[in-house]
Amino acid sequence: DVKVTQSSRYLVKRTGEKVFLECVQDMDHENMFWYRQDPGLGLRLIYFSYDVKMKEKGDIPEGYSVSREKKERFSLILESASTNQTSMYLCASSFGGRDTYSNQPQHFGDGTRLSIL
Amino acid sequence: GEDVEQSLFLSVREGDSSVINCTYTDSSSTYLYWYKQEPGAGLQLLTYIFSNMDMKQDQRLTVLLNKKDKHLSLRIADTQTGDSAIYFCAETPMDSSYKLIFGSGTRLLVRP
Numbered sequence: 001d002v003k004v005t006q007s008s009r010y011l012v013k014r015t016g017e018k019v020f021l022e023c024v025q026d027m028d029h030e031n032m033f034w035y036r037q038d039p040g041l042g043l044r045l046i047y048f049s050y051d052v053k054m055k056e057k058g059d060i061p062e063g064y065s066v067s068r069e070k071k072e073r074f075s076l077i078l079e080s081a082s083t084n085q086t087s088m089y090l091c092a093s094s095f096g097g098r099d100t101y102s103n104q105p106q107h108f109g110d111g112t113r114l115s116i117l
Numbered sequence: 118g119e120d121v122e123q124s125l126f127l128s129v130r131e132g133d134s135s136v137i138n139c140t141y142t143d144s145s146s147t148y149l150y151w152y153k154q155e156p157g158a159g160l161q162l163l164t165y166i167f168s169n170m171d172m173k174q175d176q177r178l179t180v181l182l183n184k185k186d187k188h189l190s191l192r193i194a195d196t197q198t199g200d201s202a203i204y205f206c207a208e209t210p211m212d213s214s215y216k217l218i219f220g221s222g223t224r225l226l227v228r229p
C-alpha cells in the first residue's frame with residue numbers, strides 16, 4: 001500500500017512565524033502535491049513537484065514556498081504565517097513525471113490541521 | 118472552463134444503496150476518481166475509471182460513466198454506518214497529466 005506521511009496532524013503557530021510542513025512518501029513517486037482544504041472552497045492546489053528540485057505553482061501559491069531536495073520528501077513553507085493560512089493542509093503523491101499522460105491516481109496523507117494565532 | 122459539481126448532502130438508511138452523482142465540464146477528461154474523506158482525515162482513493170469505460174465494479178462499489186452527459190456516479194451497495202463520510206469526485210483534464218479538479222464533496226449520512 002502507498003503510504004504518504006505528514007509530520008504533524010495538528011499544529012498551532014503564531015502570526016509572522018516561519019512554518020514548515022513535511023511530507024514523506026514511500027512509493028518512489030515522481031509527483032508530489034500540496035493542497036489546502038477550506039469549507040466551501042474545496043481542495044485547492046498550492047504547489048506541485050514532478051522531480052527532485054523541480055516545482056510548479058498551483059492555483060494559490062502566494063504566501064507559500066516548497067522544497068524538494070529528495071524524491072521522497074516534499075516540504076511546504078509558510079514564510080511568514082498569517083491568520084488567513086489557517087487551514088487543513090493535504091499532501092499527495094503519484095507515479096509519473098511532468099510530461100507523462102499515463103496518469104496515475106494521487107494518494108493522500110492524513111492532513112495537517114494548521115492554526116495560526 | 119473546468120468544473121466539477123456534486124450535490125452537498127445525501128442521507129440513506131443502513132442496508133440501502135447510496136448513489137452519489139457528479140457532473141463535469143471537461144469532455145477531454147482522461148481519468149475520473151472517487152475519493153472518501155472521513156472526519157479529520159485525509160482523502161482515501163476509493164476507485165477510478167478511465168474515460169473509455171462505461172462502468173467499473175469493485176466489491177460494493179459501482180462507478181457509472183456517461184460521457185455524453187458528462188455524468189459520473191458512485192453506487193455503494195448495502196451501505197453501512199462506516200460509509201458515512203464526504204465523497205469527492207475528481208477529474209484529470211486531458212491537457213494536464215497531473216492536475217486534479219475536485220468537486221466540493223457530497224456528505225453521506227447513513228442512518229441506523
